[in-house]
Amino acid sequence: MHEMGVTESMMDVVLRHADKNNANKVTRINLVLGEMSSVVPYSISFYFDMLSKDTVAEGAELNFRTVKFKARCSDCGKKFKPRDYDITCPKCKGSNTEIISGREFQVESIEIN
Numbered sequence: 545m546h547e548m549g550v551t552e553s554m555m556d557v558v559l560r561h562a563d564k565n566n567a568n569k570v571t572r573i574n575l576v577l578g579e580m581s582s583v584v585p586y587s588i589s590f591y592f593d594m595l596s597k598d599t600v601a602e603g604a605e606l607n608f609r610t611v612k613f614k615a616r617c618s619d620c621g622k623k624f625k626p627r628d629y630d631i632t633c634p635k636c637k638g639s640n641t642e643i644i645s646g647r648e649f650q651v652e653s654i655e656i657n
């Protein structure tokens with residue numbers, strides 16, 4: 545994932561919400577970050593400082609909430625934490641599994657003035 549593009553999308557969401565709510569200032573941005581998303585918080589902060597300049601979001605605090613990497617087996621319903629990228633079900637050894645969290649990067653909420 546490219547942090548610059550990711551931060552731009554994040555800014556779009558934030559500014560759209562801020563505008564819709566007639567915000568004078570965005571004070572805090574709560575973000576959900578999957579532990580396997582490959583997004584680096586430091587880079588997001590860096591690009592955010594750059595992109596938020598002269599917008600209502602300038603100076604807002606970024607709060608990252610990390611979401612664990614989890615998968616679920618469609619055959620037996622077992623939820624588990626995959627080891628590395630191996631998402632074989634530890635219970636029934638099936639491979640009919642899906643990742644349910646851990647890859648996301650999204651804006652959860654924003655706080656405005």
Ligand SMILES: [Zn+2]
Nearest residue numbers: 617620633636
């Ligand atoms: Zn299973």
